[in-house]
């Protein structure tokens with residue numbers, strides 16, 4: 205079993221229930237600018253006249269539909285999430301920066317993720333200055349800051365029962381093929397357990413868009429999610 | 441409650457434990473016979489064999505050597521999918537440990553626990569699974585009978601009927617009329633007739649744009665109605681007319697010899713007529729005595745086990761289970777619960793709580809897909825809907841294309857799940 209020590213901050217990814225908070229609570233934009241230079245600028249440009257590079261330009265990121273910049277060559281996974289309705293808001297972008305593959309499994313962004321919640325807040329405080337209507341931020345959508353109830357550590361530490369997971373997986377394999385083929389519906393075989401758990405909770409909390417998945421995840425218990433994660437991780 | 445003779449027999453057997461004794465005690469492996477290798481039966485057979493890892497002897501009896509999916513057959517009519525892509529053989533199933541017998545079951549003796557096949561073979565079972573789909577109710581559309589299906593096809597069991605209907609649509613004269621007699625509830629695939637109307641319209645729009653489609657319907661409303669009506673207005677404006685009971689949709693007869701439909705006594709000549717009659721459980725379910733006065737087979741919601749016989753299971757369209765629509769997705773979902781329950785009885789494997797789900801995608805026009813779905817759980821008397829969703833009207837093209845692509849993924853997924 206791979207799941208053992210879980211960074212506490214991972215739990216922030218599964219935020220729910222947006223309500224406005226004061227601007228200062230998002231983070232420190234000056235510190236964010238430094239972080240941008242260190243963590244993001246190798247691939248992303250931002251600011252007046254910014255163009256796409258390895259990654260898309262980040263002007264106006266807040267409120268934008270994922271995968272929607274004309275002319276940028278997105279991964280299929282990112283296009284799919286955008287078409288499903290993923291928009292970049294504080295909670296969704298926060299989840300993405302924390303663990304890109306947990307939110308958009310097949311993303312091309314080769315970034316390990318930023319575990320420190322405060323650092324992500326600082327970074328987003330910087331990014332928001334380049335969105336169209338910064339005056340709306342953070343008091344209103346799309347950048348309203350979600351309250352982030354901490355997903356208790358026990359949920360992430362649950363040891364899934366792969367036998368139970370195999371039974372439950374029959375619900376998934378009507379659409380997601382066990383052999384990992386990927387035609388119109390993403391593969392979930394061989395997915396790292398932790399990413400699986402975070403993703404399911406993100407659907408449960410309706411952070412990830414998609415009505416079928418929100419419904420399916422919505423009725424899975426914590427144990428069931430852990431069991432499924434344990435089972436699918438074993439599939440090649 | 442009045443018990444039938446069969447119920448009495450099943451009941452007394454239960455009391456003595458005779459029929460219910462774990463078959464593992466006997467010699468040889470416990471035997472499961474599955475009748476019908478479609479969405480429900482195919483899934484059940486495959487999961488029983490796969491998950492029991494050789495502990496069960498699983499035989500699948502299927503009349504057709506190749507299964508043609510009803511699902512996506514409307515897309516074939518619309519010209520968006522070739523016929524061969526709907527066809528699935530049973531060779532992988534056999535490789536997965538299922539004994540496939542290509543024959544028709546003609547009788548079930550539930551006391552002796554045997555199934556008799558048209559070819560004369562008699563198969564013994566410990567547990568029986570029936571998933572024979574639907575049959576049509578005789579005389580539900582006055583003037584129509586199964587013999588008339590060569591002139592007025594139903595195309596509601598996919599195969600030669602699908603091809604026939606498509607040829608007839610293509611042979612319609614310019615500006616001609618296509619009539620559909622839609623079925624009353626309950627029937628397989630609630631959005632099916634309306635998806636079909638969309639696909640017929642798409643086909644005609646290209647070669648016969650002045651043609652008309654009329655849908656004669658005994659129902660006041662239908663599945664995904666707002667979505668279909670929006671789509672029809674957008675893509676096929678003025679082409680499709682839905683005639684509900686208020687305008688005579690419930691008073692319909694047909695005259696196959698003169699190619700006429702008769703609405704409230706007034707005959708109208710049409711150029712192609714698709715009669716989708718009222719439906720009932722696949723005949724073998726009634727022959728086996730597993731149906732009730734509704735014509736469908738009542739089952740326990742937590743296992744899909746027959747309420748009439750504790751050794752029999754009925755899946756998919758034939759079953760009366762509660763809120764789930766009759767769909768391939770539902771049949772597949774039910775089959776997995778049934779397979780688990782049967783394994784638990786015969787091999788003592790773990791029994792988990794039943795969960796069911798369904799999603800039905802429909803295509804309004806090329807790349808414009810919509811969906812609706814729900815999750816279900818057993819309660820005391822039926823399988824009950826827990827949560828549901830449906831596409832919105834006015835969704836943008838990207839989301840609709842995505843929904844269509846997803847339906848392609850579902851088709852690939854479920855056919856692999858059923859047939860291996």
Ligand SMILES: Cc1cc2nc3c(=O)[nH]c(=O)nc-3n(C[C@H](O)[C@H](O)[C@H](O)COP(=O)(O)OP(=O)(O)OC[C@H]3O[C@@H](n4cnc5c(N)ncnc54)[C@H](O)[C@@H]3O)c2cc1C
Pocket residue numbers: 475476477478479480481501502503504507509510511512513514543544545546571572573574595596597598628629632633636722723724755756757758766767768769770771799800801
């Ligand atoms: C036009 C149309 C579109 C549809 N679209 C969808 C869709 O998009 N999504 C969806 O989920 N569902 C769809 N459906 C519904 C779906 O096809 C059925 O609900 C599903 O096939 C039911 O599964 P089943 O196992 O009950 O029966 P079936 O799949 O019909 O299987 C029954 C099998 O039993 C065999 N059989 C019957 N009697 C005997 C016997 N005595 N001996 C041996 N073999 C026997 C038959 O040959 C058949 O192969 C559609 C249906 C139609 C008509």
